[in-house]
Amino acid sequence: MLTFILRRLGAILLVLLVASFIVYTLTSIGSDPLSDLRGSNAPNREEQIAQRIEKLSLNTPVVIRYFLWLGGASKCLIGQCDLGIAFSRSDQPVTEAVANAANSTIQLVTAATIIAIIVGLTIGILTALRQYSGFDYTVTFLTFIVYSLPIFWIAVLLKEFGAIQFNQFLANPNIPIPVMLVTGLVVGFIFMSILGGGARKRLITFGSAFAATALLLAFLQITNWFASPSIGIVGVIITGLAAAVGVTAISTGLANRRTLYSALIVVAVWAALYQPLQYLFFFVPQGWMLLALYVVAIGVGVGVGLLVGGDGKKEAARTAAIVSFITVFTMVIDRTMLVYEDYLRKIPQSGAIATIGSQTPNLSGDMWFQIMDGFTHLLLPTIALALVSIAAYTRYARSSLLEVMNQDYVRTARAKGLSERTVIVRHALRNALIPIATIIAFDIGALIGGAVITETIFAWKGMGSLFVDGLRRGDVNLVMGFFLVTGVLAVVFNLVADLLYSALDPRIRVS
Template identity: 75%
Template structure:
């Protein structure tokens, strides 16, 4: 494997050099870095033009300028990148501009990608298992509609209904009877469509889901939850138990009692630590503390799984680690929600859901305020980016799983008497994920390159804005800084995809 990686990295370097040479020449030929100065009417116009020409080496041929730039970019190998300066940004080093933009874009893309992968693949699996059902036809119709929608139109709708009108509702949160009935009806139809079954079982499912959805909305209305949101101690217990049961059912099946007990023990540990953690969160509101706790949550799950897993300790450790991480995440969400009333007092002129920017200017507060503020700014652009990806992942997951389910080894697994969950999760899904892995690798690299339209609509200063600014101002160094990040990430994610192939399918060997 090491030989394969080194060989791929060597080929990658050659590809990046050739591609960067082409991009540098095209950007240099197609833009004019002196355009703004040529329209300048001041007395020192000639001096400014000469100074910028000397700074950028415009008296030299374009290939010579490229190799001068390449010499500075090569220092990235020893972590001393010199990508030049951006004249359009007050001679700011390009490395600083790229670092700021990349951090902003990664913050946006990470959430959108995770949500799109989880939701899209899950829906794709469900539609494949319920092929030619009403649920399958409905999801297929909706995915095609969403996939064909212009992203700028989706973003405008999200601003209107997801921010402006929702913020108006949060200002005076009154839940009507009609809202309760509609939520219950939607919940009943969705759950009934997913589970299927006979007419009697469908009716029972619909009534149960309707009662659960309507009951939840009634509880939120009675407790005035939207004015004072929170999970609470009881909510953590209920959510933790649901996570433990759900994760075990998907991972190993509820028949594997050792894994189930390990997951429940992990949830019990976090429930016992709920009150002590409140003091820790209050006295040490630091990002490093939160990061350490996340690592501890994973290690806790692995340790409990190894101790209680028996012969299936590997599966138990994996499942318990996931349960532990998600349960602690719920506790963190509960802590963030506690600052909601105080947060509203600090932003009286705007709502919780922001429409522009990545943060509220001049907002003062500890880590919990910053997390809540970041969520308020992330939610709309994240939904806009995730919607299209969810639609595409749903279609890819459905078609890939349907193709795999007709293979001989799947029929053999069924003939051996394995449960349908084992056949789908352990045999079919691993092979169905191979083509999806390729799509995800390309999508992640493209998204980190910047979602130009989304970033523009939501005034999100990321990589897309960096690239368009560089082209508009003729700032070749800025364009090349964008290329370095996106080019390297594209080849890295493709290498990761190749390595994941061998992990998903043991028949594939990296050599």
Template identity: 75%
Template sequence: MLTFILRRLGATILVLLVASFIVYNLTAITADPLRELRASNSPNREEQIANRIELLNLDLPPIVRYFSWLGGAAKCVILQCDLGIAFSRSNQQVTDAVGNAAGSTIQLVTAATIIAIIFGLTIGILTALRQYSGFDYTVTFLTFVVYSLPIFWVAVLLKEFGAIRLNAFLSDPEVTVWAILLTGLISGIIFMSVLGGSWKRRLITFGGAFIAAGGLLWFLGITGWFARPQIGIAGIIITGIGAAIGITALSTGLANRRALYSSLIVVGIWGALWYPLQFLFLYVPTGWMLFFLGIAAIGLGILVGVVVGGDGKREAARTAAVVSFITFFVVVVDRVLLVYPDYVDRIPQSGVIATIGSSTPGLRGDMWFQILDGFAHLILPTIALAVVSIAAYTRYARSSLLEVMNQDYVRTARAKGLTERTVVVRHAMRNALIPIATIIAFDIGALIGGAVITETIFAWKGMGALFVDGLNAGDVNLVMGFFVVTGVLAVIFNLIADLLYSALDPRIRVS
């Protein structure tokens, strides 16, 4: 393993050196850092030109300047990066400019990638298991349509329907009868298609989903939930129970009672801790507090699983840990929603869902205000990036799982009398995830490079905007700062994908 990693890192360093040499020289040859000054009418124009030539060593050939830049970049190994000065950013250090942009982009990419992976893989698996059904045909049609949509058009639609009209509704929330009927109808069709079965079962599923979804929307409307949203201890427990049943069904199967009991016990513990945690959230609102609570949530699940799991301690601990973290996340969301009424009073009149920027300028408040504000700005660009990736992951997951399900070892597993859940989750899915791991690694690298169009539409100052600004100004150092971050991260994620192959398929050896 170590030999493989070192060999790959050696090859990676060589590739990065050659690529950086080409990018630097092409940019330096085609760019003109003095263009802006030459067009200036300033009386000290010549002095400014001379200062910039001296600052950027423009009197030296591009090749010599590259090796001078490489010497500063090599110091990143000892955590003392010197990537030069970004003259287009008022002579700001490139490391500072890249650090700010990378933080915004990684925040956006992380949310979009997690959503795309969860929904894309789930929908892809369901369509593969329901091959040639009406649900499969519908999802296939929708994924092809969404995948072919231009991202700028998706972003514009999100601004219109996800921000402008939704904000108009939130300013005066009134749930109409037509909204209740439409919500129930859509929910009924979705659940009926996913669960399938005989027509009698489909009609029962449709009716149950119609009543549940429509009734929930009606209840939220008459209680004024949209004006003062909250989850509450009842919602936390209900969500936790649902997570316990769902995660146990996927992880070990509901027949494993100890794993299910471990998960339900964890949910009960979080329900008992809900009220005391409100005082902790009030007096110690820090990011480190949430971080350590998240670690404690995982540890709590492992502890309960080990105590209750019996002979299946490992499976019970794993399942309870996941359920515990999900329940903890819901508790945090509940706390964030408590500041919603005050947040609405403090923000401008444009509405709750923001359409530009990554934060509200001049907004003052504690950590909970900042989290809610960040979510309000993050939701639209995240959906814009995730919706296309969901369509792609759905197609990849479907085709990959269908190919694996026809293999001999899957038929052998069925012949041994294993349940369908065990055959799909433990045998087929591991091999089906191998090509998907490669796609995800490339996708993450591309997104970190900056979704230029999405960032431009939503005025999100990330890596894409940094790269475009550097090219337009002829700022070679800024462009190379972008290259260093995206190149290194792309290589790292591809190395992780290679290592995942051996974890997913024991037949693959990285050596």
């Protein structure tokens, strides 16, 4: 393993050297960093041109300039990066400009990537298991439509209906009875298609989903939830119980009682600590507190799993840790919702859902206000990026799982009498994830490079806009700073994909 990693790191270094030389040379030859000064009417124009020529060493041959840049970039290996200055950004150090842009982009793409992977793989697996059903045909039709739509059109629609129209609704929230009924019908048809079964089972599923959805919307309307949203201890318990049942069903199956009990005990522990934690949330609103709380949540889950898990301690600890994290995360969301009304009073002109920028300028308030503000700005661009990725992952997951389900070892597993959950989760799904791991690894590396169109529409100053600005102004140092981050991430995630192969399939060896 170590030999393989060292060999790949050597190849990565060679690839980055060749690629950086090509990008630096082509950018330097194809751009003019003095174009803005040549068109200027300033009386000291010639002096400014001379200063920029000296500052950027433009009198030096391109090859020499590249090696000068490479000398500064190589200092990144010892934590002292020197990537020059970005003249297009008032001589700001490139390292600072790239760090700010990368921070904005990571905020944007992290949530979108996680949502796309979880939702896309889940829908893809469900459509593969329900092949040629009405649900399969409907999802296939919708995914092809979403995948073919241009991202700028999706973003514009989201700004119109997800922000402008929805903000108008939030100003005077009212859910008419016909909307409740239609929503209930749609949800009922979706659940009926997913679960399938005979006519009686389908009818029961449809009726249950319809009634639950309609009653939930009626409850939200009666309690005026949209004007003052909250989850409360009841919502935290319900979410925790749902997570305990769902994660256990996927992880070990509900027949494994010790694992299920471990997950339920974790939910009970955090339900008992709900009120004491409110004092912690109010008096210690710090980022390190949340990080420590998440670590404690995972530790509590692992501890309970090891104590209660019996012979399956490993599976119980893993399941309880996931359920514990989900429960605590729900409590954090609940605390953030408490500042909703105060947050709206501080931004009366913007509305609950923001349409531009990554944050509200000069917003005062503690950590909870900042979390709420970040969420309102992240919501629309995250949905725009996630929708297209969900459509792609759904198709990849479906085709990959269908191919694996027809393999001989899957039929053999069924013939041995293994449960359908074990056959799918332990045997089929694990091998189906191998090609998907490659796609996800490359997508993550590409997304960090910035979603240029999405960032432009939502005025998000990330890596995409940094690259476009540098290329337009002929700022070679800025372009190379972008390349250094995205290039390193691309090759690193390629290495990660190779290592995932051996983790997913024991037959594959990195040697």
